[in-house]
Amino acid sequence: MGLFGLLKKKSEKDIQGLEIYSGMQVIVKALDGKMLFIAKLQNPQGNTAELYQYSSTDKFQNIEILPIPVKLRGYSDWKKKAVFMEANLFPLHEHTWQLDDLIITKIENERAYPRFSTDIAAAATAAEGTKESEQACKILNISVGGACIQTEYRYHKGDRFLLKARLIEDRPLSVMYCEVLRIAEKEQDGYRFEYGCRFLELTEADQEELTQTIALLSAG
Numbered sequence: 001m002g003l004f005g006l007l008k009k010k011s012e013k014d015i016q017g018l019e020i021y022s023g024m025q026v027i028v029k030a031l032d033g034k035m036l037f038i039a040k041l042q043n044p045q046g047n048t049a050e051l052y053q054y055s056s057t058d059k060f061q062n063i064e065i066l067p068i069p070v071k072l073r074g075y076s077d078w079k080k081k082a083v084f085m086e087a088n089l090f091p092l093h094e095h096t097w098q099l100d101d102l103i104i105t106k107i108e109n110e111r112a113y114p115r116f117s118t119d120i121a122a123a124a125t126a127a128e129g130t131k132e133s134e135q136a137c138k139i140l141n142i143s144v145g146g147a148c149i150q151t152e153y154r155y156h157k158g159d160r161f162l163l164k165a166r167l168i169e170d171r172p173l174s175v176m177y178c179e180v181l182r183i184a185e186k187e188q189d190g191y192r193f194e195y196g197c198r199f200l201e202l203t204e205a206d207q208e209e210l211t212q213t214i215a216l217l218s219a220g
Contacts, residue, residue, distance in 0.1 A: 019076050019083055019104060020044045025144075025211065026051070026074040027114065028089070033071075038215040039097070041074060051089075051097040054212045066090055067100065073114070081107050115141040115148070116214055122165035124151060124178075138191065139165055142217075144210050146198035147178070150191035155180045160200070167213050174213065177201050 024041045028051065039051040067088035074083045087102040120139040137151035147163065155161070163176045182196035202210070 019079065019107065020049070020074070020085070020102075021078075024074045024076075024083075026072045026085075029071045029073070031069055031071065036070065038211055041072075041099075044102070047100065047102045049087075049099045049102055050092070051099060053095040053097065054208075054215045071105075072099075076107070079107065081109055083107050115143040115146075116217060117141050118167075118217065120165050120167060122149065122163055124149070124153065124161045124163050126161055134164075137163075138189065139163075139167075140194070142167070142214060144199075144202075144207055144214065146181070146196065147176070148194065148196050150186070150188065150194050152190070152192055154193060155183070155195055157181065157183060163197070168216055171213065174210075176210075 020041065021044065022042045025038065026041050027038055028036045030036055037053050039053045042050045042052055067090050070087055070089045072085040072087065074085065075081070076083050083104060084106045085102060085104055087099040090098040090100065092098050118139050118141055120142075122137050122139050123134040124137050125134040135151055135153040137149045137153070140148045140150060142148075149163065157180055159180045161178055163178045165174055166172075167174050177200045178197040179200055180195050180197055184194045185192060186194045188194075199210075
């Protein structure tokens, strides 16, 4: 094999390693499409890897048949594309799983963080505003990257506000700093405007906490 062929082969191997990497967040689903849990993929080696589960689940209670065939969706920060995979799942210990026979089935242009439909009452206020300036709103869907809300208040593209909501009843109030990206006028449930927003200034700890919360929401 010539020098060009060797370089091409090495480049393809490097790209494969960047498509699946330690720290990649993945959604794990059963073959019928039912979501099982959200996890962090770690230690990919060849066709194996480990999963560190973000939240507990009762979907595997009394399971007797192993391995569990699953589908996974991750996001490649390097390629800026969604990565779809299939594998066989084995339990290692609590909240930790082994993936065997791991393969990439396709790579597509999709949003980094899939959104989950919700119907959560919330409040929006300017970052420097007071409680009296809060506007009632509803969260229609949410992801680690942002949310879609409905409200009577008129915002403009680029406006920023604090979104406050109790995403799960028995959890503390969540506060997200948002920027308006998209606007639609939709008269629904007493609200006139629908806004697509992204979250700003999230630390890694914030993202992990939000990921765990969304995992609990989707599992419920």
